[in-house]
Every structure is written in structure tokens, then in C-alpha cells.
Amino acid sequence: MIALTLDRIAEITQSRIGPSARPESVVTGPVVIDSRQVRPGALFVALGGERVDGHDFADAAIAGGATAVLGSRPVAAPQLLVDGGDDDVVAALARLARNVAGRLTEADIVGVTGSSGKTSTKDLLAQVLGRLGPTIAPVGSFNNEIGHPLTVLRADQDTRFIVLEVAARGIGHIAHLCEIAPPRIGVVLNVGSAHMGEFGSRANIATAKGELVEALPAAADGGVAVLNADDDAVIGMAERTRARVVSYGLSEGADVRARDIASDSAGRARFTLEIGGRTAPVRLALVGVHQVHNALAVAAVAAEHGMDADAIAAALAAAGPVSRWRMEVTELDGGVTIVNDAYNANPESMAAALRTLAVLAEQRRAIAVLGHMAELGDGARAEHEAMGRLAAETGVAALVVVGEEAAPMADGARGVAGWQGEIVRVAGVADAAAAVRERLRSKDVVIVKGSRVAGLEHVAERLVSGEDAK
Known part of the structure; x- marks a missing residue:
């Protein structure tokens, strides 16, 4: 973070300096909400939280080297006090990030959004742009009104790129995040059915x-919109922007295009990249053919920063997985492959996971452990049935359905004529891991997928650790 005195931060955040704080004290960063992440010079942001109140850790934060605490409840530690509650603290944090972003005149801000693939694309993009200069990107899916400003506040005068993942739970959320850190380049990956229950329609999501x-x-001011040419709702956004539009996809008319797509036995995609009148062969280190679209979006942004086709191909090939539980592949003894893709799920990402499973399991047995997809609204049952059908159609040997909300998957699978696989219904994580253990054979491939609230990453972790082995 850019170094700022407490009196300057108080002015920016519209907070008051507490009696034990010294106005001339300097915050050099990081800005954190977890007292365990405090370093000398940090600003500790105290929020109420669901289980613990950050204000209770104010003394520990100061003992760890924090310069001050930004919060809404008076504490004995040096403090910047905001009137109101957590919402007012978050608003103060946003004001601080907006001010710092405005000072980073040499940093290029790139925003990435979409119904699925945001985190994988953000991770790829940060690695590729990192070859050109110091790059800041959020860890995991730190993409909301708290994670967004905290990421921006990690940047300093040496930062050349800030890659931000922007998510929405409703209309106006992304606009708010863009006010905190105004992007020059915006990437829209897709418009799917994630959060359909909250938005009500695909049109509202778009x-x-x-x-x-x-x-x-x-x-004229350098704005660039990178849009998926293969998604009608995304490419249609060209009419909503003043920025120059760069399209990407498989369509022949796309500015950045992939052709000759194939996968190796490990599920890693390869393709020919066409960009700027040049071509280059690309071999991704990431698992899943759906990563091709993500890679094309990254290529479009990289080209805007002067990278040629060969340099982009080399950077994409070298980029590996960063965030946990997203197509995280572990090889066990006996040739068993566990794919932990359990960070989150919606119909599009689950379909991609099942198709990837089919590639990985060619001439091998496949087991799919699937939990429910949250926030789908009235279409939830139909979408879950469709995923059950797809699992059966890809030829899984066993479909382990976890939890009552995922039960329609079993109904969908039963309706697939000729499928001879097994359906197993279980209540939770422990039962799911045990069910897989009972059926696991040498060289099997197991994929685990479900929404964040299902916590199915623990199924994969149990299988990898051998916790449920008999």
C-alpha cells in the first residue's frame, strides 16, 4: 500500500482519530481483516463477523505491529473510529481503496466478470501479465465489497497491473466495485444461470x-471491452460500452480465436491461437477444455499490452493452477485420480466438469460425486435432473449424490436409457467419502463438484488423505 499517515487516512475514510492514536503515525500496509495477517505498519480493519467480533482482536493486532485499527466500536488500541456499524466500516474501506487506486497512475486495472470461470481466468491473467511487470490479483475468489478494496490496497507505486475479479449478487454491485477501482480493460466471460434464484432471469444477470x-x-481514452463472441448475451454488451470492443472465442469472426482444439490423456487442452494475423500453438497446463475460452480472454488482454502470439502462447503454457479446489488433480497409488473441483458449482461449470471427467476417464472407470447447485431459483429441479442425465450420458460407473437438495440428479440419471451405472444417495461428506472408498478400483477417476455451501472439497481431501480407508 502507498504509505499514508493516520490523519490523512481519517480524512479519506471520514473517520475520527481515537485518543490513543498519533495522527502522524504511518500505515504502510497491509490492510487486513484477520489479525493473524498483521505485519508491522498494517491497518487492521475490525468487522463484526458471524462468529467473532474483530474489535476483540484489536490489542492482538497492535501487538503484531499494526499501526491502528479501523472499526466502529471504541477500543483501547490506537484507532480510526467510524460512526455506524460494519456497513460503514466497509464503506470507509472502499473510500480508502478508491483514493489509493487514483494515486496509482502507472497501474493498469483489469476487471474480470462472468457467471463461471472468473477465478481461473483471473489467475491465468495475473500469471501472464506478471511477465510484464509487478501484478496484484486477489487470492482465491476475493471478489466482493470487502475483498475488492483489500486487493487494491495491496498495490503500491511499483505495481503495473491490478487484476480484479468482480462478482455480483444483485444489480448495481459490479458498478459499485468499478467505482472503487475503475478498470481500463473489462473482460466478460459468459452469462449463465449462476445466482438465477437471486436475479430471476438470464437477462437480469446480463x-x-x-x-x-x-x-x-x-x-479514445484507452477503454477496452473484451467480450466472448460465442455468448450472445456477452457479445451483445458491445452496444452498452463506449470502449473499443475486442472479441474472442471459437467463432470465425472473433478477433482472438482458437482452432484445432484437442485434449491429451490428462485432460489438458491444446489449440492453435489466432491473434493479430498471427498463429501460435498453445498447450495449457490447466485441466479441462473449458479453459480454452478463459485462455483466449487472457490472450486478448495480453495482446493489448503488446505481447505477440508466441509470447502469449509461452506464457499460457507456463501458467498453472493457483486457487484451491478448482480442477485440482491428485494422483494416488494404484493409478487413481482425484479431481477436486468443489469450490463452487452452477449448471455450466458442472457440465464442463463432467465433460472433463469423460476425457480423463477414457478407457477408465469414472465416479462422479455431486452436490447441489445453489441459488438456481425455480429452475433448480430441472437443472439438477439435467446434470444427473449428463453424468449418466458420459458413462460414469457410479454417481454419488450428496444431500437432499441434489436428489433430482438421481432422478435424471435413472431416466437415461441403457446406462448401467450405480446411483448412491448419501447425506453428507463422510458418507460420500466412504461410498467412494467402497467402490474405488485401481485406475479409477473421481471428480467432486458442488456449490460452496455443500463443502464437498472435504470429500476429496478425505480420499486423498486416506482418512476413510478401512
């Missing part, structure tokens, strides 16, 4: 995602 391109500068 409205929310399109707030990113609406926030971009005009083309």
Missing part, C-alpha cells in the same frame, strides 16, 4: 455483468 463494460473509459 444486466448486472454488463455494468463492467459500462464503467470502462471511452475508446
Whole structure:
């Protein structure tokens, strides 16, 4: 973070300096909400939280080297006090991040949004742009009104790129995040059915995602909208932006295109990249053919920063997985492969996972451990049935359905004529891991997928650790 005195931060955040704080004291960063992450010079942001109140850790934060605490409840430690509650603290944090972002005149801000693939694309993009200069990106899916400003506040005068993942739970959320850190380049990956229960329709989801391109500068001022040419709702956003549009996808008319797509036995995609009138062969280190679209979006951004086709191909090939539980592949004794893709799930990402399983399990047995997909609204039952059908159609030997909300998957699988696989219904993580253990054979491939609330990453972890082995 750019070094700032407490009196300057108080002015920016509209907070008051507590009696034990010294106005001339300097915050050099990091800005954190977890007292265990405090370092000398840090600013500790105290939030109420669901289980613990951050204010209770104010003394520990100061003992760890924090310069001050930003919070809404008076504490004995040096403090910047905000009137109100947690919402007002978060608003103060946003004001601080907006001020710092405005000072980073040499940093290029890139925003990435979409119904699925945001984190994988953000991770790829940060690795590719990192070859050009110091790059800041959020860890995991730190993409909301708290994680967004905290990521921005990690940047300093040496930062050249800030890659931000922007998510929405409703209309106006992305617009708010773009006010905190105004992007010059915006990437929209897709408009799917994630959070359909909250938004009500795909059109509403598109409205929310399109707030990113609406926030971009005009083309004359360097604004660039990178849009998926293969998604009608995304490419349609070209009409909503003043920025120059760069399209990517498999369509022949796309500015950045992939052809000759194939996968190796480990599920890693390879393709020919076409960009700027040049071509280059690309071999991704990431698992899943769905990563091709993500890679094309990254290629489009990289080209905007002067990388040629060969340099982009080399950077993409070298980029590996960063965030946990996203197509995380572990090889066990006996040739067993465990794929932990359990960070989150929606119909599009689950379909991609099942198709990847089919590639990985060619001439091998496949087991799919699937939990429910949250926030799908009235279409939840139909979407779960469709995933059950797809699992059966890909030829899994066993479909382990975890939890009552995922039960329609079993009904969908039963309706697939000719499928001879087994359906196993279990209540939770422990039973799911045990069910897989009972059926596991040498060289099997197991994929685990479900929404965040299902916690199915623990199924994969149990299988990898051998916790449920008899």
C-alpha cells in the first residue's frame, strides 16, 4: 500500500482519530481483516463477523505491529473510529481503496466478470501479465465489497497491473466495485444461470455483468471491452460500452480465436491461437477444455499490452493452477485420480466438469460425486435432473449424490436409457467419502463438484488423505 499517515487516512475514510492514536503515525500496509495477517505498519480493519467480533482482536493486532485499527466500536488500541456499524466500516474501506487506486497512475486495472470461470481466468491473467511487470490479483475468489478494496490496497507505486475479479449478487454491485477501482480493460466471460434464484432471469444477470463494460473509459481514452463472441448475451454488451470492443472465442469472426482444439490423456487442452494475423500453438497446463475460452480472454488482454502470439502462447503454457479446489488433480497409488473441483458449482461449470471427467476417464472407470447447485431459483429441479442425465450420458460407473437438495440428479440419471451405472444417495461428506472408498478400483477417476455451501472439497481431501480407508 502507498504509505499514508493516520490523519490523512481519517480524512479519506471520514473517520475520527481515537485518543490513543498519533495522527502522524504511518500505515504502510497491509490492510487486513484477520489479525493473524498483521505485519508491522498494517491497518487492521475490525468487522463484526458471524462468529467473532474483530474489535476483540484489536490489542492482538497492535501487538503484531499494526499501526491502528479501523472499526466502529471504541477500543483501547490506537484507532480510526467510524460512526455506524460494519456497513460503514466497509464503506470507509472502499473510500480508502478508491483514493489509493487514483494515486496509482502507472497501474493498469483489469476487471474480470462472468457467471463461471472468473477465478481461473483471473489467475491465468495475473500469471501472464506478471511477465510484464509487478501484478496484484486477489487470492482465491476475493471478489466482493470487502475483498475488492483489500486487493487494491495491496498495490503500491511499483505495481503495473491490478487484476480484479468482480462478482455480483444483485444489480448495481459490479458498478459499485468499478467505482472503487475503475478498470481500463473489462473482460466478460459468459452469462449463465449462476445466482438465477437471486436475479430471476438470464437477462437480469446480463444486466448486472454488463455494468463492467459500462464503467470502462471511452475508446479514445484507452477503454477496452473484451467480450466472448460465442455468448450472445456477452457479445451483445458491445452496444452498452463506449470502449473499443475486442472479441474472442471459437467463432470465425472473433478477433482472438482458437482452432484445432484437442485434449491429451490428462485432460489438458491444446489449440492453435489466432491473434493479430498471427498463429501460435498453445498447450495449457490447466485441466479441462473449458479453459480454452478463459485462455483466449487472457490472450486478448495480453495482446493489448503488446505481447505477440508466441509470447502469449509461452506464457499460457507456463501458467498453472493457483486457487484451491478448482480442477485440482491428485494422483494416488494404484493409478487413481482425484479431481477436486468443489469450490463452487452452477449448471455450466458442472457440465464442463463432467465433460472433463469423460476425457480423463477414457478407457477408465469414472465416479462422479455431486452436490447441489445453489441459488438456481425455480429452475433448480430441472437443472439438477439435467446434470444427473449428463453424468449418466458420459458413462460414469457410479454417481454419488450428496444431500437432499441434489436428489433430482438421481432422478435424471435413472431416466437415461441403457446406462448401467450405480446411483448412491448419501447425506453428507463422510458418507460420500466412504461410498467412494467402497467402490474405488485401481485406475479409477473421481471428480467432486458442488456449490460452496455443500463443502464437498472435504470429500476429496478425505480420499486423498486416506482418512476413510478401512
